[in-house]
Amino acid sequence: MSPGLTLLGLDLRGRRVVAVGGGPVSARRVLDLAEDGAQVSVVAPELCPDLAAAVARRQVGWVPRPYAGPGDLAGAWLVHTATGQDRVDDRVAHDAAGSRIFCVRAGAPARGTARVPARGRVATQDGPLQVAVHAGGDPRRSVTARDAVLTHLGSGSVDLRARRPRRTGWVALVGAGPGDEQLVTARASALLAQADVVVTDRLVPRGLLARLPADVRVVDVGKTSGSHPVPQHEINQILVEEARAGRAVVRLKGGDPYVLGRGGEERLACEAAGVEVEVVPGISSAVAVPAAAGIPVTHRGLARGYTVVTGHDELPALPTGGDHTLVVLMGVATLRRTAALLVEHGRSPAMPVAVVESGCTPQQRVTVGTLADIADRAEAVGVASPAVVVVGDVVRLSHARTGAGTMPAGVLDLGGEVALGVRPSLRVGAVA
Ligand SMILES: C[S@@+](CC[C@H](N)C(=O)[O-])C[C@H]1O[C@@H](n2cnc3c(N)ncnc32)[C@H](O)[C@@H]1O
Numbered sequence: 001m002s003p004g005l006t007l008l009g010l011d012l013r014g015r016r017v018v019a020v021g022g023g024p025v026s027a028r029r030v031l032d033l034a035e036d037g038a039q040v041s042v043v044a045p046e047l048c049p050d051l052a053a054a055v056a057r058r059q060v061g062w063v064p065r066p067y068a069g070p071g072d073l074a075g076a077w078l079v080h081t082a083t084g085q086d087r088v089d090d091r092v093a094h095d096a097a098g099s100r101i102f103c104v105r106a107g108a109p110a111r112g113t114a115r116v117p118a119r120g121r122v123a124t125q126d127g128p129l130q131v132a133v134h135a136g137g138d139p140r141r142s143v144t145a146r147d148a149v150l151t152h153l154g155s156g157s158v159d160l161r162a163r164r165p166r167r168t169g170w171v172a173l174v175g176a177g178p179g180d181e182q183l184v185t186a187r188a189s190a191l192l193a194q195a196d197v198v199v200t201d202r203l204v205p206r207g208l209l210a211r212l213p214a215d216v217r218v219v220d221v222g223k224t225s226g227s228h229p230v231p232q233h234e235i236n237q238i239l240v241e242e243a244r245a246g247r248a249v250v251r252l253k254g255g256d257p258y259v260l261g262r263g264g265e266e267r268l269a270c271e272a273a274g275v276e277v278e279v280v281p282g283i284s285s286a287v288a289v290p291a292a293a294g295i296p297v298t299h300r301g302l303a304r305g306y307t308v309v310t311g312h313d314e315l316p317a318l319p320t321g322g323d324h325t326l327v328v329l330m331g332v333a334t335l336r337r338t339a340a341l342l343v344e345h346g347r348s349p350a351m352p353v354a355v356v357e358s359g360c361t362p363q364q365r366v367t368v369g370t371l372a373d374i375a376d377r378a379e380a381v382g383v384a385s386p387a388v389v390v391v392g393d394v395v396r397l398s399h400a401r402t403g404a405g406t407m408p409a410g411v412l413d414l415g416g417e418v419a420l421g422v423r424p425s426l427r428v429g430a431v432a
Helices: 024-035 049-056 086-098 139-154 186-192 206-210 232-244 263-272 285-292 335-344 374-381 393-397
Strands: 016-020 039-043 061-063 078-081 102-105 118-124 127-133 170-175 197-200 217-220 248-253 276-280 305-309 324-329 352-357 365-370 387-391
Touching: 016 024, 016 086, 024 039, 024 049, 024 078, 049 061, 078 086, 086 102, 118 139, 118 186, 127 139, 139 186, 170 186, 170 232, 170 263, 186 248, 186 276, 197 232, 232 248, 232 263, 263 276, 285 324, 285 352, 285 387, 335 374, 335 387, 352 374, 352 393, 365 374, 387 393
Parallel strands: 016 039, 016 078, 039 061, 078 102, 170 248, 170 276, 197 217, 197 248, 305 324
Antiparallel strands: 118 127, 324 387, 352 365, 352 387
């Protein structure tokens, strides 16, 4: 068995490191060391493009000649040699040992006195968490192990909250996606694993909350249709007060925080109070819920643009052709009026419409009709919020056309060519 290595964290900030060799192997290490704050000097007659660029931006120094002996290593805390010539690398390692300077000998690590581990980091709100793996001289195995550890740490299943009391807390406005836990970003999972308090909306995947540690406080400020249990200014106040008390606060919001989610107001409130705030985008229901029903909001030959709306005021100003998709959020209660207004302002009564309820969840249901009859169809099956209403020719691509029951004959009748986006006859009206 090979002897063990002593794993240490070196503080090389402001300390001299000498790298002998100007090729790509040297470049990778030199750039890492420079990023860690070391004062790196490269000794090499020529430099690869990455090192030349680092020298040009004065990130590292350069002695433009071959290695000349122990004098080149004077004052160094660490030496790295990767010249591609065994004889030279051995000589550097030998000179470094003679001066009691640790030396990484890249081509033959066992002939040096220090080795570089497979390294990685997870960004946490309380600072980076670093990982280093040595696997007994098997670098590929080290990399595999490092990646596995990083994946695990970033998965959100590990409680990464700081154990030292914080003086100042923080807020992260996190998009929770459209309803399926699998559609949550890695950053969202990582931040949830660091939260002391989660301030949540109604439309977030419940499984995300279920796996929080028992001591994480969940504050539900969810709005149900027609009722606003916690007014926005109080939500802002909760975020600021919790963070000021030194807590790590995740504000978990359905979809994307900035799409009809009042995320901008919450961010501004935190900033105005001097609270550190990060915004993590989420997959918005405006695009993902139609997609879950097989409806792309744009499709070559069918639609080149889309608009997301909630209310009625903006409807008259929108393009009227079926090739501009209209996505209506929070539109169930006003569906009849929306359909009537769209026809009044130039859309065809025969234009296809889909209402997708509880998209991206096991309860997803799609009801399809036309502007002329969608309100009756929705009423007949008891369509309920949350739902996304999609208006335009792209509805013809819906999975519902292969299902049963809820679609009118003819509306979803698609030529194969249209699915491929090449039937120009369907391109009607202007596209904004
Ligand atoms: C207040 S808006 C928030 C939108 C959110 N920020 C986003 O980007 O998806 C809430 C509306 O989004 C839509 N919505 C959100 N999740 C949905 C889902 N899983 N299925 C259908 N509609 C959904 C509904 O129209 C609902 O009324």
